[in-house]
Amino acid sequence: MNSQRQSPIYRSRLLQPGADRSPDTHPLTWRLRDDGQVVGLKEYESKEGYQAVSQVLNGRDPGAVIATMKEANVRGRGGAGFSAGVKWSLTLQGGDMPRGYIVCNADEMEPGTFKDRLLMEQQPHLLIEGMILAAFANNARYGYIFLRGEYVESARVLSAALAEAREAGWLGPDIAGSGFDFDIALHTGAGRYICGEETALLNSLEGHRANPRAKPPFPGQSGAWGKPTVVNNVETLCNVPAVMLRGADWYQELSGDRSEDGGTKLYGASGLVNRPGLWELPIGTTGREILELASGLRDDRQLKAWLPGGASTGFLLPEHLDLPLDFDTVGKEGSRLGTGLITVVTEDQSMVSLMRNLEEFFARESCGWCTPCREGLPWTVKLLLALERGEGEVGDIELLDKLAADCGPGLTFCAHAPGAAMPLETALRHFRHEFEQGVHYPKGKAHADPIPVGEV
Amino acid sequence: MMETTPTPQTITTDGFRLHPEDEAAMRAEAGHYEQPQAACIEALKIVQRRHGWVPDDAIPAIARVLGVGPASVEGVATFYSLIFRQPVGRHVILVCDSSSCFLTGFEQLREALSERLGIGFGETTADGRFTLLPVCCLGACDGGPALMIDDDVYGPVGAEDLADLLEGYS
Numbered sequence: 001m002n003s004q005r006q007s008p009i010y011r012s013r014l015l016q017p018g019a020d021r022s023p024d025t026h027p028l029t030w031r032l033r034d035d036g037q038v039v040g041l042k043e044y045e046s047k048e049g050y051q052a053v054s055q056v057l058n059g060r061d062p063g064a065v066i067a068t069m070k071e072a073n074v075r076g077r078g079g080a081g082f083s084a085g086v087k088w089s090l091t092l093q094g095g096d097m098p099r100g101y102i103v104c105n106a107d108e109m110e111p112g113t114f115k116d117r118l119l120m121e122q123q124p125h126l127l128i129e130g131m132i133l134a135a136f137a138n139n140a141r142y143g144y145i146f147l148r149g150e151y152v153e154s155a156r157v158l159s160a161a162l163a164e165a166r167e168a169g170w171l172g173p174d175i176a177g178s179g180f181d182f183d184i185a186l187h188t189g190a191g192r193y194i195c196g197e198e199t200a201l202l203n204s205l206e207g208h209r210a211n212p213r214a215k216p217p218f219p220g221q222s223g224a225w226g227k228p229t230v231v232n233n234v235e236t237l238c239n240v241p242a243v244m245l246r247g248a249d250w251y252q253e254l255s256g257d258r259s260e261d262g263g264t265k266l267y268g269a270s271g272l273v274n275r276p277g278l279w280e281l282p283i284g285t286t287g288r289e290i291l292e293l294a295s296g297l298r299d300d301r302q303l304k305a306w307l308p309g310g311a312s313t314g315f316l317l318p319e320h321l322d323l324p325l326d327f328d329t330v331g332k333e334g335s336r337l338g339t340g341l342i343t344v345v346t347e348d349q350s351m352v353s354l355m356r357n358l359e360e361f362f363a364r365e366s367c368g369w370c371t372p373c374r375e376g377l378p379w380t381v382k383l384l385l386a387l388e389r390g391e392g393e394v395g396d397i398e399l400l401d402k403l404a405a406d407c408g409p410g411l412t413f414c415a416h417a418p419g420a421a422m423p424l425e426t427a428l429r430h431f432r433h434e435f436e437q438g439v440h441y442p443k444g445k446a447h448a449d450p451i452p453v454g455e456v
Numbered sequence: 457m458m459e460t461t462p463t464p465q466t467i468t469t470d471g472f473r474l475h476p477e478d479e480a481a482m483r484a485e486a487g488h489y490e491q492p493q494a495a496c497i498e499a500l501k502i503v504q505r506r507h508g509w510v511p512d513d514a515i516p517a518i519a520r521v522l523g524v525g526p527a528s529v530e531g532v533a534t535f536y537s538l539i540f541r542q543p544v545g546r547h548v549i550l551v552c553d554s555s556s557c558f559l560t561g562f563e564q565l566r567e568a569l570s571e572r573l574g575i576g577f578g579e580t581t582a583d584g585r586f587t588l589l590p591v592c593c594l595g596a597c598d599g600g601p602a603l604m605i606d607d608d609v610y611g612p613v614g615a616e617d618l619a620d621l622l623e624g625y626s
Contacts, residue, residue, distance in 0.1 A: 007610065007624065009609070010596045010599040010610055109595070111555040149538045150538070150609075152609075190497050190536035191537030191539075192535065207491070207495060207532060208528075209531050224490075270559075270597035272560060276598035277598050307555070341597070357555060357558040
């Protein structure tokens with residue numbers, strides 16, 4: 001049979017029409033076109049583009065820029081939520097300190113996250129402008145966009161935009177007649193989730209295996225090639241131009257009474273929702289509001305649990321749907337805001353199978369550097385596989401509890417294993433009965449034969 | 457019984473000749489960084505673009521261009537999942553196996569692909585047309601289940617889409 005079905009080519013898209021977006025309320029997305037085509041240099045310039053660079057580089061001093069960022073309290077949108085202004089203020093500069101680097105973390109690989117792709121594929125100049133401003137504030141001499149290798153379309157759009165910006169004089173020597181010089185190179189990776197960890201990213205940028213580095217020294221003290229280095233996420237950097245043009249107070253006000261945090265956030269929803277997608281909303285928007293925008297769950301399914309911001313965040317329950325999704329509120333519930341793109345799990349979906357899938361991911365993506373992560377995560381996979389098949393034995397669940405605790409914060413070299421532990425710990429806490437259903441043997445009886453471990 | 461000490465293998469580049477254009481591209485890439493080592497991943501990708509994969513003998517050749525040790529290049533080449541160390545098919549299918557796709561039909565998609573192609577993950581079809589691999593979240597979760605064929609991302613992909621989809625890659 002010859003079908004006329006279109007090939008399902010994937011295109012990144014925002015589900016808010018242009019009429020609903022304005023410069024005063026949607027700093028990240030108001031310029032985006034309804035047809036999804038790239039906002040090129042001319043169009044970007046006609047929509048306030050590079051105005052922040054012209055003004056800041058010719059009028060303000062770096063200290064004032066950092067002060068504004070601190071006041072606006074733009075918290076790291078890669079998921080950690082650390083204040084970008086504070087990070088910048090801790091970056092060494094001045095005296096005989098060599099000029100360092102701005103590195104954009106565009107290694108978007110957190111399962112459930114598809115926001116930075118949109119910004120890079122449709123509005124590359126906003127990121128470039130944000131990086132120039134960050135460079136000016138931190139006296140950086142050069143920038144790198146560390147882009148994951150699979151983002152081929154982003155690479156194509158960014159390369160073209162970098163060339164456009166260089167041609168127009170927004171990159172290179174004497175930017176906007178200010179005497180400040182700065183340029184950016186695109187660096188594409190070759191896979192591995194761990195590259196998103198900021199010190200692993202620096203090792204990868206330098207052409208090494210992406211093992212994280214010990215902190216301190218922090219990148220702001222000694223980063224790429226030992227120079228002071230700022231590593232910021234794509235969305236974080238994309239907030240900078242509007243903060244500079246409209247000010248910290250305006251930015252704070254964007255979230256109204258919803259949250260202590262200011263600004264907007266690219267929120268999203270995926271899983272079995274009717275209308276999976278991405279929206280720019282005030283920080284502090286609730287899970288319920290996002291699910292409404294996503295037109296609810298498919299086929300009248302019921303919500304069982306949700307991850308607020310990627311695989312490394314803890315499971316929340318339907319009762320948490322009215323919480324404002326900001327860093328501190330979600331943190332108090334034993335989870336993290338993470339990237340702010342929620343993944344829904346419906347009543348008919350098995351938590352044990354999902355946990356097995358999540359831990360397979362973390363085990364595979366462990367860099368192998370430290371023991372709890374390298375050995376502990378594959379062990380959780382073995383136990384979860386056994387429980388999933390109904391081949392678990394008494395004590396397996398307690399062992400999972402212990403592994404989750406032993407991979408927790410402070411016990412491993414970086415945040416990878418704690419990121420794997422958080423969904424596991426919360427799943428065991430909220431859905432213990434599902435795991436218990438997989439226990440069918442007395443202690444020491446089920447595992448007489450090695451458990452098949454799969455490709456972990 | 458006496459164990460015999462194996463003869464140390466000499467690393468040779470005899471079986472591999474770096475294309476002059478590729479060598480120039482590697483040197484140009486190295487110019488973007490304080491240290492040429494930083495161009496290592498890109499150098500491996502340059503070789504892979506020409507040959508489809510990175511043969512062992514390419515390692516010392518890259519090391520020589522970048523002025524670093526072959527062990528260092530080998531360490532990098534074996535770390536990153538998109539550097540292929542054995543021959544792959546003309547087209548590589550990367551199937552996203554992360555959580556959002558898992559919840560929207562990854563396993564059915566993988567089964568349908570395996571059945572259609574007669575191969576599992578890590579394998580290449582007998583005609584050398586396709587290699588099937590899993591991949592970390594493709595950042596296409598609003599289009600899950602998603603997959604990537606060469607440079608193209610598709611999603612959501614149902615089993616019924618596969619015939620037409622694969623047709624486009626000879």
